[in-house]
Amino acid sequence: MPSRRFAAAVTLTLATAAPILAVPTAAQAAVPEAARNYSTLMYRSLTADATMAKLRATLAEQKKTVTVRDTEVAAATRNDAAVQRRLSAVTVAHQDARDRLAAAEQALNEAKGDLSVVTKQRPRKKAALDLAQKAVVSATTSRDIRRKKLHDAAALLTAARTNAKTAAAELTTALTAHGAATTATEQTRRRIATAATAASLAAQASTISKTVVDQVRPTFAITDTTAVYGVTVHRNVAFAFKRMVDDAAAAGVQISGGGFRTRQRQIELRTINGCPDVWTAPASSCRVPTAIPGRSLHEIGLAVDISSGGKTISRKTKAFTWLRANAAKYGYVNLPSEAWHWSITGG
Structure with missing residues (x-):
């Protein structure tokens, strides 16, 4: 005085x-604890309005992010459902192709058996032999077609399974991102609610x-x-x-x-x-x-x-x-x- x-x-x-x-920061020197606490409290007090404004701006951006994540989850869910339906249909088609090939192979074996019987007949009957040979050729062609269709069905099944894994991973990623965005938003809300004036x-x-x-x-x-x-x-x-x-x-x-x-x-x-x-x-x-x-x-x-x-x-x-x-x-x-x-x- x-x-x-x-x-x-x-x-x-x-x-x-x-x-x-003076540099406008909180306590800088190695001074007594009370002085550091005092400095920190005053710094927080004098920046409280700016801090709150920043938190509210952050919350607004986080809400936008949650909305985006909602859209991403919805899209990923729809895509996953569509891919699963496609996988189900392709799986059925693949099994059908397997069944058809099995039937074609059985028909070919039967045609070959008939040809063997006709070939062993004495005297040989040319008409019966020609018919049996044509049946084998036809069954072989049918078997080859069924093999090709099964090969194509297997390729489609492999692709469908890959797409299903990708879709599931994308859905998991979308859900994880949505969870993180929601958690961050709730944390900011709590910070705003509990912030000291x-x-x-x-x-x-x-x-x-x-x-x-x-x-x-x-x-x-x-x-x-x-x-x-x-x-x-x-x-x-x-x-x-x-x-x-x-x-x-x-x-x-x-x-x-x-x-x-x-x-x-x-x-x-x-x-x-x-x-x-x-x-x-x-x-x-x-x-x-x-x-x-x-x-x-x-x-x-x-x-x-x-x-x-x-x-x-x-x-x-x-x-x-x-x-x-x-x-x-x-x-x-x-x-x-x-x-x-x-x-x-x-x-």
């Missing part, structure tokens, strides 16, 4: 600095904010910070802070400010702001309320003194009005005694 002169000076410096964008995720983050402070402070290092549009903050709040600045700008509100500061700078501010004692006097005893060194959230990058248009904001400014209505969505809470001071706990 700086003096007004210091806050204004910091604000002016930051406002004129070249913006450095942005507000509930932000509320969860808020409940662990004090734990975040308690865990971050003992292990904090400057390398845990990053710059967002010239404002240095802890990297686990960088995504949320950037979104807040961007969304404010989209609403016509420019916000910047002073974020992280060192322990040494906090000590200097205690002196500048007229605290009776640097290390023990309460913040309220200072001319401008200033936290005891080691207790300020600025020292771990979890607080920002907000400025707008190069000036520290007050409760009468447009920026404060916007923040009061929206900052909680980004995990920032105002310290009631200082309109410009916003942190993840309000402290």
Whole structure:
């Protein structure tokens, strides 16, 4: 919590600095578990609407896919039924051809037997011999025709069996694809039905904010910070802070400010702001309320003194009005005694 002169000076410096964008991702550094969880919750909260829109778009496409798969299954089912009918007919025809060949072979054997009898007759009867020989020739021709028809029927049966296997495989493939599409659709429906809202995720983050402070402070290092549009903050709040600045700008509100500061700078501010004692006097005893060194959230990058248009904001400014209505969505809470001071706990 700086003096007004210091806050204004910091604000002016930051406002004129070249913006450095933090990468908008969830927790990146090997930081305490609570900080990682907080970062993840805020990331999910601030992307919840986009995530839901993506899920709904995915569901719409999946429904289209299911419709296509329905059509494919219906077509494969019809084809399989037609192929099975064809296989049944060809199987009957093949058996009929076998039976006819067997009958033709039997007739040929009988004709040959008759010829043998006639040939052995004495005296031979030419007319009977000619008739028996013609019968053998005729039976042989009939047998050969039946053999050809059986060969053709066997080829048709082989083709029909192959087609039946192909049709069955295609039906299985269609059913499998349909099942996968249906399962994916149901999974997306469940994700939509059980998806947490942005507000509930932000509320969860808020409940662990004090734990975040308690865990971050003992292990904090400057390398845990990053710059967002010239404002240095802890990297686990960088995504949320950037979104807040961007969304404010989209609403016509420019916000910047002073974020992280060192322990040494906090000590200097205690002196500048007229605290009776640097290390023990309460913040309220200072001319401008200033936290005891080691207790300020600025020292771990979890607080920002907000400025707008190069000036520290007050409760009468447009920026404060916007923040009061929206900052909680980004995990920032105002310290009631200082309109410009916003942190993840309000402290």
